[in-house]
Amino acid sequence: MHYHRPATFEDAVALATGSEGVTRFLAGGTDVLVQMRADIVTPDTLIDIKAIPGTHEIARQEDGGWRIGVAVTGAEMREHAELGRDWPGLVEAMDLIGSTQVQGRATLTGNLCNASPAADSVPAMIAAGVTATITGPGGTRTVPVEEIPAGPGKTTLARGEIITALHVPPRGTEGGDAYLRFIPRTEMDIAVVGCGVNLTVEGDTITHARMALGAVAPTAVLVHAAEDALVGRTLDEDALTALADLAEASCNPIDDKRGTIKFRTHVAGVLARRTAKIAFDRAKGAAK
Amino acid sequence: MSKLHVTTKINGDEVEFLCDPRETLLDVLRDRLGLTGAKEGCGTGDCGACSVTVDGRLVCSCLMLGAEAEGKEIATVEGIAEGEALHPLQKKFIEYAALQCGICTPGILVAAKNLLEKNPDPTEEQVRYWLAGNLCRCTGYDKIIRAVMDTAAEMREAS
Numbered sequence: 033m034h035y036h037r038p039a040t041f042e043d044a045v046a047l048a049t050g051s052e053g054v055t056r057f058l059a060g061g062t063d064v065l066v067q068m069r070a071d072i073v074t075p076d077t078l079i080d081i082k083a084i085p086g087t088h089e090i091a092r093q094e095d096g097g098w099r100i101g102v103a104v105t106g107a108e109m110r111e112h113a114e115l116g117r118d119w120p121g122l123v124e125a126m127d128l129i130g131s132t133q134v135q136g137r138a139t140l141t142g143n144l145c146n147a148s149p150a151a152d153s154v155p156a157m158i159a160a161g162v163t164a165t166i167t168g169p170g171g172t173r174t175v176p177v178e179e180i181p182a183g184p185g186k187t188t189l190a191r192g193e194i195i196t197a198l199h200v201p202p203r204g205t206e207g208g209d210a211y212l213r214f215i216p217r218t219e220m221d222i223a224v225v226g227c228g229v230n231l232t233v234e235g236d237t238i239t240h241a242r243m244a245l246g247a248v249a250p251t252a253v254l255v256h257a258a259e260d261a262l263v264g265r266t267l268d269e270d271a272l273t274a275l276a277d278l279a280e281a282s283c284n285p286i287d288d289k290r291g292t293i294k295f296r297t298h299v300a301g302v303l304a305r306r307t308a309k310i311a312f313d314r315a316k317g318a319a320k
Numbered sequence: 321m322s323k324l325h326v327t328t329k330i331n332g333d334e335v336e337f338l339c340d341p342r343e344t345l346l347d348v349l350r351d352r353l354g355l356t357g358a359k360e361g362c363g364t365g366d367c368g369a370c371s372v373t374v375d376g377r378l379v380c381s382c383l384m385l386g387a388e389a390e391g392k393e394i395a396t397v398e399g400i401a402e403g404e405a406l407h408p409l410q411k412k413f414i415e416y417a418a419l420q421c422g423i424c425t426p427g428i429l430v431a432a433k434n435l436l437e438k439n440p441d442p443t444e445e446q447v448r449y450w451l452a453g454n455l456c457r458c459t460g461y462d463k464i465i466r467a468v469m470d471t472a473a474e475m476r477e478a479s
Contacts, residue, residue: 033341033342034341035324035341035385035387037387037390058385058388060383061383061384061385061388062365062383065344065365065382065383065384065385066364066365066383068342069363069364069382070364078341078385080385080387080388082388105377107377130365130453131365131366131368131452131453131454132378132431132435132449132450132451132452132453133365133368133371133378133379133380133383133431133453134365134380134383134453136374136377136378136379137379137380137383137384219449219452220366220452220453
């Protein structure tokens with residue numbers, strides 16, 4: 033295995049494009065190293081992107097949004113008070129992953145590219161409307177994060193393509209997000225169901241809504257119909273019931289030791305309600 | 321396959337080593353540098369027995385390559401005591417019998433020390449969550465938590 037530590041993304045792309053066999057990019061390594069040890073993946077080329085300038089930065093953008101570098105760890109996000117005020121759901125989703133030790137290394141971009149259907153940060157990112165800038169042999173493009181996972185362990189990134197940054201939209205004055213997951217214990221487990229909700233309000237009226245579910249389909253699911261179901265109304269019992277029904281209808285889960293299809297589907301509805309309530313309260317609180 | 325040359329700092333000392341690109345930091349510490357305090361429990365980042373800090377950040381050394389240590393400052397359990405003088409955490413672990421077989425202890429000491437440096441006055445809940453990635457199959461955790469809480473109290477009084 034060849035280990036490289038390029039100083040620019042262009043060099044990283046050139047290395048990935050020019051190498052033969054299996055190539056992996058290395059950020060926090062909390063999935064890649066486990067896969068290497070278990071002989072699930074045996075890279076011929078490993079490209080460590082952490083020496084590239086800017087990859088460790090959380091930067092406020094001119095429009096009020098955020099640029100999150102691809103090597104920023106969960107611990108660094110958790111310690112960033114301003115990011116947490118804007119996007120508490122996104123930060124909490126990332127913070128739910130693994131232990132203190134894992135938080136010291138794990139990254140949002142890594143969680144996205146590992147493409148686990150149960151990745152905690154992914155539904156929160158989709159709900160928040162996060163986009164990813166991708167550089168590759170064919171140039172640079174920016175896509176919504178929901179377009180990156182293609183199925184368990186698979187992404188839509190072409191050979192030689194690498195995510196260079198994640199972009200979180202401006203929070204605005206009256207918005208709130210939340211992420212909840214169900215696990216059978218309190219810590220250190222993989223989501224049976226995860227749910228991210230992001231709402232914007234004017235007074236009591238919802239003006240923008242996005243909901244995404246994790247661990248109930250081969251990829252995280254953006255529930256498109258949630259927007260229509262919530263916009264223009266307040267978060268009353270009818271709205272919550274409609275949202276829970278939409279969540280259940282969006283599920284296409286597997287039966288496994290973590291939960292049955294029936295259980296996961298039911299929990300998706302329950303979490304949709306609870307998560308939406310938190311996001312709504314946060315949006316109203318932000319409005320003051 | 322040629323080996324990589326890495327220069328790093330471990331417990332304050334400049335260290336150079338050659339390693340295979342696939343070797344983890346844990347492999348390097350134990351097999352190349354003779355620092356066998358960090359233990360391999362699971363090798364997949366679940367048990368925390370290999371905990372070290374890298375630039376002050378708590379990590380599992382089994383989930384990091386030796387090559388990634390280039391230019392970093394690593395701290396292991398071997399650096400916790402000052403010569404023969406044990407760190408307050410180590411004294412409390414003995415006083416409370418917060419260990420039995422001892423495999424998890426180096427990782428827990430490194431993790432607990434890192435917590436107290438960031439938060440000298442943690443709640444019991446904060447200690448339990450902080451140490452959730454350090455598995456112990458002997459003690460049932462209670463003595464560990466009490467030892468950490470008492471150390472924190474003593475260090476606050478001393479400062």
